[in-house]
Amino acid sequence: MSDYSITILNFIAIQAIVACGLNVIVGYAGQISLGHAAFFGIGAYSSALLTTKAGLTFWAALPLVVLITAAIGLVLGMPSLRLREDFLAVTTIGINFIVESVFLYVPFFGGALGLGGIPSIVFFGTRLRGANFLYLCLFFLALVLLISRRFTKSWAGLACFALREEETAASSMGVSPVRFKLMAFVIGTAMAGLGGALYAHQMRFISATDFGFPLSVMMMSMVVLGGIGTLWGPVLGALILGVLPEVFRPLVDYRMLLNAAILLLMIRFQPDGLLGEGSLLRRIFPKRGETSHG
Amino acid sequence: MQLFIEQLLNGAAMGAIYALITLGLALVYGVLRILHVAHAGVYAAGAYAGLYVYSHTGSLLLAVLGAMIFCALLGVLIERLIYTPLLKFPPFVPLIGSIAVFLALEEIFRLVGGPYILSFPAELPFSGITVSGVVISPAIISIYAVSASVLLLLWFIVTKTEFGLAMRATSQDREVAGAMGIDGAFTVSMTFALGSAVAAVAGILVGIYFNQVYPTMGAVPAYKCLALIVVGGLGSLPGAVLASLLLGVGETLLIGYANIPLPRDSLAFIAMIAVLLWRPGGLMGNR
Amino acid sequence: MDDMLLRLDNVSKHFGGLKAVDEVSFSLGRGEILGLIGPNGAGKTTCFNLVSGVYAPTSGKIFFEGASTGGFPPHRMAALGVGRTFQVVKPFATLSVLRNVMVALGLRRYGGVLSSFARWETPAVRKEATALLEEVGIADLAEAPSGKLPLGNQRRLELARALALKPKLLLLDETFSGLRHEEVALLSRLVLDVRSKGIAVLLIEHNMKVAMGLSDRLVVLDHGRLLAEGSAEDVRSNPRVVEAYLGKGASSHAS
Numbered sequence: 001m002s003d004y005s006i007t008i009l010n011f012i013a014i015q016a017i018v019a020c021g022l023n024v025i026v027g028y029a030g031q032i033s034l035g036h037a038a039f040f041g042i043g044a045y046s047s048a049l050l051t052t053k054a055g056l057t058f059w060a061a062l063p064l065v066v067l068i069t070a071a072i073g074l075v076l077g078m079p080s081l082r083l084r085e086d087f088l089a090v091t092t093i094g095i096n097f098i099v100e101s102v103f104l105y106v107p108f109f110g111g112a113l114g115l116g117g118i119p120s121i122v123f124f125g126t127r128l129r130g131a132n133f134l135y136l137c138l139f140f141l142a143l144v145l146l147i148s149r150r151f152t153k154s155w156a157g158l159a160c161f162a163l164r165e166e167e168t169a170a171s172s173m174g175v176s177p178v179r180f181k182l183m184a185f186v187i188g189t190a191m192a193g194l195g196g197a198l199y200a201h202q203m204r205f206i207s208a209t210d211f212g213f214p215l216s217v218m219m220m221s222m223v224v225l226g227g228i229g230t231l232w233g234p235v236l237g238a239l240i241l242g243v244l245p246e247v248f249r250p251l252v253d254y255r256m257l258l259n260a261a262i263l264l265l266m267i268r269f270q271p272d273g274l275l276g277e278g279s280l281l282r283r284i285f286p287k288r289g290e291t292s293h294g
Numbered sequence: 295m296q297l298f299i300e301q302l303l304n305g306a307a308m309g310a311i312y313a314l315i316t317l318g319l320a321l322v323y324g325v326l327r328i329l330h331v332a333h334a335g336v337y338a339a340g341a342y343a344g345l346y347v348y349s350h351t352g353s354l355l356l357a358v359l360g361a362m363i364f365c366a367l368l369g370v371l372i373e374r375l376i377y378t379p380l381l382k383f384p385p386f387v388p389l390i391g392s393i394a395v396f397l398a399l400e401e402i403f404r405l406v407g408g409p410y411i412l413s414f415p416a417e418l419p420f421s422g423i424t425v426s427g428v429v430i431s432p433a434i435i436s437i438y439a440v441s442a443s444v445l446l447l448l449w450f451i452v453t454k455t456e457f458g459l460a461m462r463a464t465s466q467d468r469e470v471a472g473a474m475g476i477d478g479a480f481t482v483s484m485t486f487a488l489g490s491a492v493a494a495v496a497g498i499l500v501g502i503y504f505n506q507v508y509p510t511m512g513a514v515p516a517y518k519c520l521a522l523i524v525v526g527g528l529g530s531l532p533g534a535v536l537a538s539l540l541l542g543v544g545e546t547l548l549i550g551y552a553n554i555p556l557p558r559d560s561l562a563f564i565a566m567i568a569v570l571l572w573r574p575g576g577l578m579g580n581r
Numbered sequence: 582m583d584d585m586l587l588r589l590d591n592v593s594k595h596f597g598g599l600k601a602v603d604e605v606s607f608s609l610g611r612g613e614i615l616g617l618i619g620p621n622g623a624g625k626t627t628c629f630n631l632v633s634g635v636y637a638p639t640s641g642k643i644f645f646e647g648a649s650t651g652g653f654p655p656h657r658m659a660a661l662g663v664g665r666t667f668q669v670v671k672p673f674a675t676l677s678v679l680r681n682v683m684v685a686l687g688l689r690r691y692g693g694v695l696s697s698f699a700r701w702e703t704p705a706v707r708k709e710a711t712a713l714l715e716e717v718g719i720a721d722l723a724e725a726p727s728g729k730l731p732l733g734n735q736r737r738l739e740l741a742r743a744l745a746l747k748p749k750l751l752l753l754d755e756t757f758s759g760l761r762h763e764e765v766a767l768l769s770r771l772v773l774d775v776r777s778k779g780i781a782v783l784l785i786e787h788n789m790k791v792a793m794g795l796s797d798r799l800v801v802l803d804h805g806r807l808l809a810e811g812s813a814e815d816v817r818s819n820p821r822v823v824e825a826y827l828g829k830g831a832s833s834h835a836s
Binding site: 153154155158159161162165166169170171172173174176177179180 | 654664675685
């Protein structure tokens with residue numbers, strides 16, 4: 001497999017991790033988040049700073065990165081998740097813009113020039129690059145999927161599904177809406193932070209514009225395309241949206257339009273996504289197993 | 295002092311433009327409870343359509359009329375093809391649809407009109423005035439004049455006409471309005487037409503004022519105006535106008551006059567969060 | 582201080598200028614069935630929502646088991662032992678009937694962060710949920726999609742979910758409306774079974790026969806205010822009550 005293909009797959013794997021995080025928030029808990037890219041960025045910047053300015057290795061920094069991102073997710077989520085849907089949507093967009101501005105304008109984060117010189121990840125003496133880096137990403141993807149699956153099997157996951165379906169009924173059964181929405185939000189943002197760390201060490205150079213609102217839209221598209229609330233949906237979505245630009249490379253000029261058109265067609269005719277219930281794919285290949293909200 | 299007044303006038307002009315765009319958003323939210331991100335795409339389409347008509351006819355009046363009609367149709371098309379069929383799904387579904395439409399429109403503008411900034415060399419039929427040393431350009435005068443008339447017209451339509459009543463009834467409770475003989479579907483489509491036509495006017499005003507028409511000109515208003523309708527109180531028309539004016543003036547003064555190094559586009563969202571903390575329903579919202 | 586399970590003390594709920602509930606006081610003892618009746622718009626559902634925590638009282642106090650609970654959110658009231666059904670049924674539509682009940686069985690777990698990470702699909706939980714379904718008589722529908730049940734079964738599911746909370750007080754919101762005769766009889770027996778287990782019941786009912794037949798006592802509301810209180814006989818022959826339901830002039834015809 002060519003180097004280029006492996007690089008693409010690395011991206012896809014990283015984006016799948018972040019999309020899985022978004023799926024926990026949007027799919028499992030039914031909360032809209034159009035600012036997910038901000039947490040991806042927080043993870044990336046945290047890891048970049050900890051490994052360059054603080055001299056930590058990727059591995060030493062990683063738990064801190066996840067913790068920092070989750071903590072910021074907690075702080076931002078607490079007031080936001082109390083808001084009604086429409087307010088929440090706009091607030092998450094706002095979070096994205098504000099976080100991006102902080103990265104862009106506060107000199108500590110490198111400003112418009114971004115942060116460079118991010119070290120490679122070293123694993124038992126080997127620098128992870130190319131295929132090795134891909135294995136690492138796939139490992140973390142598997143981890144994230146396992147956590148997602150375990151979440152759906154836990155009482156917390158059941159509480160989130162109930163909240164998503166009928167918040168009033170769920171709360172009358174002891175499910176505190178804010179607590180569980182927040183839980184899903186923290187898990188989702190932590191996963192995004194993990195993806196961000198991997199991204200920073202893959203690119204070795206990051207800048208604020210990598211984590212803007214268009215990326216949040218892209219993430220949302222992946223989750224929607226694959227199937228909101230399904231386990232593999234975000235992975236499928238990341239795969240398709242990662243491969244599509246390569247497929248459409250000859251049509252360079254029309255790529256963005258095609259992306260938008262695909263998203264539009266998808267949301268208009270198959271809002272449940274490719275793996276969701278009632279989708280075309282499901283009807284052709286009916287599954288005997290469960291979806292994660294079954 | 296002179297600079298302050300000039301910046302104040304600039305700010306109010308921006309505020310008036312924001313108001314024209316945000317009003318369309320507020321109207322749509324009122325009847326459909328949808329965040330119509332694509333509205334900014336309609337706004338930019340207005341600038342392009344106006345430029346096209348103007349460059350072929352030389353008449354600003356025709357340009358404005360042509361753009362209004364074009365955008366009204368575009369707005370209704372979006373509503374009929376995308377929003378109304380998606381109403382039965384959770385709100386993020388039409389929201390994503392709206393974002394997709396907006397992105398597609400941006401691309402269409404780029405492919406059809408070219409990726410470059412086009413100029414809008416309109417000759418306004420009057421010249422600027424100077425009041426005690428403060429220069430007021432013809433563009434600003436036209437913004438004030440046009441937006442004031444449009445706002446007045448809208449106010450009249452919403453409060454004094456039967457259609458306005460139908461709009462308000464439908465936004466309060468579509469079912470009950472239907473039971474009273476109001477055709478919900480028609481009212482919704484006409485609301486889109488109205489809001490979109492107003493956005494077209496805003497597009498042309500901006501095109502002339504900055505002498506720039508370009509594919510991504512809708513990007514900033516798309517999200518900034520969302521923050522504005524939230525600040526105003528979702529669905530509140532006076533709130534939308536108030537929030538727009540406040541932001542227009544605030545932005546320009548803080549950055550143009552006081553030189554505070556805050557990123558201009560985040561200001562709207564920072565203000566939104568501040569307002570929500572103080573009044574969770576927005577400045578004038580009570581829904 | 583108080584051996585009443587639930588006590589409303591001059592409770593009011595105002596929405597802007599509208600006084601949905603206006604200085605209402607009544608109480609409910611353990612194992613009692615209290616019927617809350619009154620014409621449309623009397624404030625019965627608002628009272629329910631005040632007790633279950635959906636609304637906070639504008640003024641006045643609500644006491645549950647002697648502790649003041651006005652303003653507590655619904656999930657906290659559930660943890661304290663208040664279960665409720667909804668007039669417009671709210672099943673978790675994408676979940677099966679059995680799983681709907683399981684959600685309610687998680688009450689003990691939802692309070693702690695760590696405990697909520699335990700698995701919910703265990704044989705013990707299944708058994709308990711199935712037992713509850715058997716109690717209300719829909720155990721055969723365990724795997725059916727809850728969103729697609731006929732009304733009678735939906736109501737029974739609501740009851741099963743509320744019972745899964747092991748409540749001390751059960752709020753039944755128009756549980757009998759829209760049901761056929763046999764279903765009403767069945768559900769009535771279920772309610773009496775519930776009471777015999779020591780669970781107090783506060784019910785809203787438009788169906789007079791059911792309300793008067795089931796309730797030990799009745800509370801009549803009209804336009805947000807307490808109109809009358811007492812046994813079925815007392816209430817039935819109270820001219821003000823008849824007037825409230827049938828309009829002025831009808832009270833002179835009351836037997």
